[in-house]
Amino acid sequence: MSNPNAVDADLVIHASWIIPATEDNLVHRDACLAVADGKILGICSSHAADGHFRAGKTLHLDGQVLIPGLINTHGHAAMTLFRGIADDLPLQTWLEQHIWPLEAQFVSEDFVYQGTQLAIAEMIRSGTTCFADMYFFPEASARAATEAGMRVQLAAPVIDFPNPWSANADEGIFKTTQLHDAWRNSELVSTAFGPHAPYSVADGPLKRIAVLAEELDLPIHMHVHETALEVAQAVRDLGQRPIKRLYDLGLLSPRLICVHATQLNEQDIELLKESGAHVAHCPESNLKLASGFCPVDTLLTRGINVCLGTDGAASNNDLDMFSEMRSAALLAKAVSGDASALPAYRALRMATLDGARALGLDRMTGSLEPGKCADIVAVRLDELNTVPVHNPVSQLVYSTQASQVSHVWVNGKQLLNDGELTSINRRNLLEIARHWQDTLGTRYDTAKQ
Numbered sequence: 001m002s003n004p005n006a007v008d009a010d011l012v013i014h015a016s017w018i019i020p021a022t023e024d025n026l027v028h029r030d031a032c033l034a035v036a037d038g039k040i041l042g043i044c045s046s047h048a049a050d051g052h053f054r055a056g057k058t059l060h061l062d063g064q065v066l067i068p069g070l071i072n073t074h075g076h077a078a079m080t081l082f083r084g085i086a087d088d089l090p091l092q093t094w095l096e097q098h099i100w101p102l103e104a105q106f107v108s109e110d111f112v113y114q115g116t117q118l119a120i121a122e123m124i125r126s127g128t129t130c131f132a133d134m135y136f137f138p139e140a141s142a143r144a145a146t147e148a149g150m151r152v153q154l155a156a157p158v159i160d161f162p163n164p165w166s167a168n169a170d171e172g173i174f175k176t177t178q179l180h181d182a183w184r185n186s187e188l189v190s191t192a193f194g195p196h197a198p199y200s201v202a203d204g205p206l207k208r209i210a211v212l213a214e215e216l217d218l219p220i221h222m223h224v225h226e227t228a229l230e231v232a233q234a235v236r237d238l239g240q241r242p243i244k245r246l247y248d249l250g251l252l253s254p255r256l257i258c259v260h261a262t263q264l265n266e267q268d269i270e271l272l273k274e275s276g277a278h279v280a281h282c283p284e285s286n287l288k289l290a291s292g293f294c295p296v297d298t299l300l301t302r303g304i305n306v307c308l309g310t311d312g313a314a315s316n317n318d319l320d321m322f323s324e325m326r327s328a329a330l331l332a333k334a335v336s337g338d339a340s341a342l343p344a345y346r347a348l349r350m351a352t353l354d355g356a357r358a359l360g361l362d363r364m365t366g367s368l369e370p371g372k373c374a375d376i377v378a379v380r381l382d383e384l385n386t387v388p389v390h391n392p393v394s395q396l397v398y399s400t401q402a403s404q405v406s407h408v409w410v411n412g413k414q415l416l417n418d419g420e421l422t423s424i425n426r427r428n429l430l431e432i433a434r435h436w437q438d439t440l441g442t443r444y445d446t447a448k449q
């Protein structure tokens, strides 16, 4: 019998486990989560559901775990169309001799729209509900994300030299403010400044970004200390390490997301800590490009917020946050020489709530808490590779395959139903990918000869 004091819910999802990602190792067993108007109403034990909620629709997910949607805090979604095109090369060669020439030749609004659609489909399929994206034509990415019902933070690129989207840094900054104006009331799209890297943006534009970000209350998203070469060249040419330069320019603050941070000395770490800047750790991209190792365990010990990103599919080569969590946890142990470094529950929090904090979206998403948006993922743990379930958090980080993601909701809207995409046509996407495979493949092979 329904309790007269019960609250109306559009949807009540019962699952064998619910992990809100609010506290370390908190797992609700045989529980349910209620959703109304796209927001989370609450969580209670399944047998008490009728006392709390009057369900419009009820879903029973036995053998499954509910977690907050994963947050991929760094990537270049449209670069999915370059997946596998220039592998096994060092970063500078990869960028300067392959990626930049390809971008100059092929990147357009259509390329970005279609590449981002493909990336979003892969991300939804693997449990990501929010991604931060730094790429040209961000208005096309915004369109792809809103059509798919996906949450995105667009780090609009600012680069000194001409690129497919802007002639110089000033134009990049201006277009970022336009983008912010256009999407400021969107429920799904937020904007950030995306100065590409310390070596590709001069002091003047960086200072302006620091001021504008404060005025407009926007995050700043930047590749920082990705390789030893980047730091060595800055010391040689400018006489200081990039993080110190950013500090002097007023960019280091809780607004700044430093992507990669593989080369950190004691002074860098102290400046990150003092300023409250965040680090977006991209372990698989760093491994593939042999960029170095982010000292995650040290950063966490010092109280610096570390979140996770895949980087683009051209340097990963997928957008799977489950394998990213696993790689981060394993790499942290190897780098610190300590098997207790980055335990599973912490890796899960890095991929959820700590990611939301870095993007300034933690009041909206990142955990399963009443009042937050219903960004929810269900994962099947009753598969041969994830039983017995002694510890669902351990299974999620160390054993789960992305294909075990069964259902995904963003803002309460279902985007994946029993493994099937609901807002994106898979067949169309395969055709689009085939078109770019033919277009890029033919010309790229010719260009190499």
Ligand SMILES: [Zn+2]
Pocket: 074, 075, 076, 223, 259, 311, 312
């Ligand atoms: Zn990147």
